[in-house]
Amino acid sequence: MLTAATIDRVVGAALEEDAPWGDITSETLIVETAIATAELIAREPGVFSGGEVFAAAFRLTDPRIRVDLIVEDGAWFDAGTVLAVVTGPARAVLTAERVGLNFTQRMSGIATLTGRYVAEVAHTAARIADTRKTTPGLRAFERHAVRNGGGHNHRYSLSDAVMAKDNHLAMLTQNGVSVTQALQAAKSRLPHTMHIEVEVDRLDQIEPVLAAGIGTIMLDNFALTDMRTGVAQIAGRATVEASGGVNLDTVRAIAETGVDVISVGALTHSARALDLGLDIRIDAGAQPA
Template sequence: MLTPQHIDRVVSLALEEDAPWGDLTSETLIPATATATARLVAREPGVFSGGAAFAAAFRLTDSAISVDLLVADGEAFETGDELASVTGPARGVLQAERIGLNFVQRMSGIATQTARYVERVAGTKARIVDTRKTTPGLRAFERHAVRSGGGFNHRFSLSDAVMAKDNHLAVLTAGGISVTDALLEVRSRLSHTTHLEVEVDRLDQIEPVLAAGVDTIMLDNFSLDELREGVALVAGRAIIEASGNVTLDTVGAIARTGVDVISSGALTHSIRSLDLGLDVALSADPDAVPR
């Protein structure tokens, strides 16, 4: 969850990285008394996300800067729309500009792409969800952006649920124990609130996994025909997640096989930042003009 405290902590680190000893350019060229106004303008259509991070970049740089967000996270916009306005000391506005843009451009890019995926599965029961393939340190930001685009989040971290993949199962059954018995032993050690998901990559693995009473079964890299057969085999006994080879071109057909969840790492790891611009104008006050 993207909390105000987490936003401030991460944005502060980004600001420190960008100006560890101050903004030499602005401090040299711009008078301390100068003020500026800026407009965040969309240069292409999309879905907005990252407003709080954008505002934090300016607030944490100079508390005298005010930011007015004109659209909410999750709101669609068109080319030319004004998304936010910024007013305050010019040095601070110029110093925070790039960090504020970096957050809002990337997060809006994720939200926009997620919305495209969600649109492709409209009319089915499938949910679009993200994965742990996120930028280190920015997971909460990127996953918030997925929700802004109408998607859902998978487990946030390794601490949230048990998710047994092929490598886990290989180690678990190395001593000759069956997959079913191994998973039943795992289940016996879990609390009743802990979710258990297991990945399979062949149809013949489904029944042994279901026999252990798993909550979710992931059908990994299944063909469309195999997904349909897998849905029929599971027959409502577990949540079905489809993963692998999920693109905008394939996601609609995958959803129509009847799966419950479609996970895609591409929502966060292969995103183009949206083209948003910050148009800055210095005050007309003659005392604010650099000499």
């Protein structure tokens, strides 16, 4: 969940980073009384995300700035669309411009890429989900963007669910205990509300994991033929997640194997910032003296 407190904390830090002692350029070139009007305009089509984050950059710079969001988060738009209008003291508008753009360009890029993945699997029941491969400190922003694009969020952090990968299983079974026994013992130490997911990379690993009553099984880097076999073998006894080798060229075929979830690290670690621009005009008589 992207909260107002998180937005203010992260955006405030970004503003301090960008103008630690003020915006010398604007303070030198723009008269203090100048008023600016700016339009956030799409240079290319996409999905909008980060409207409240964009607005916060201006609000935290100067509460006198007004930001009217024209397009809602999650809405598709065409090139040339006016997404928001900003009005207020020109110096402050110019100071906040880059930080506001950086966030919404990044978030809209993630939302747009997610939307493309979601469109590829729309004819199936598979969900597109993100991963923890997010920019440090920006997870709440980037995961909000994934939701705006029609995707779903995986576990938010290491504290939210148990996800046993190959190294975890190797350590659990190093004393000769079976995978099933090790997982059952782990379940007994957890509250009943805690979800457990286990990663497998071979078909013969599936039955021992199912025998432990695990909720989700991740088929990691499976070939399509093996993935279809794995889905049939699990037969609804657990949620099936596919991961590894997922891109826009492969995601449709992966979804058609019958998996329930497809996790895609590229949604956040490889999304390109969307081309959005802020066209600013200073009102008549508001030029430097």
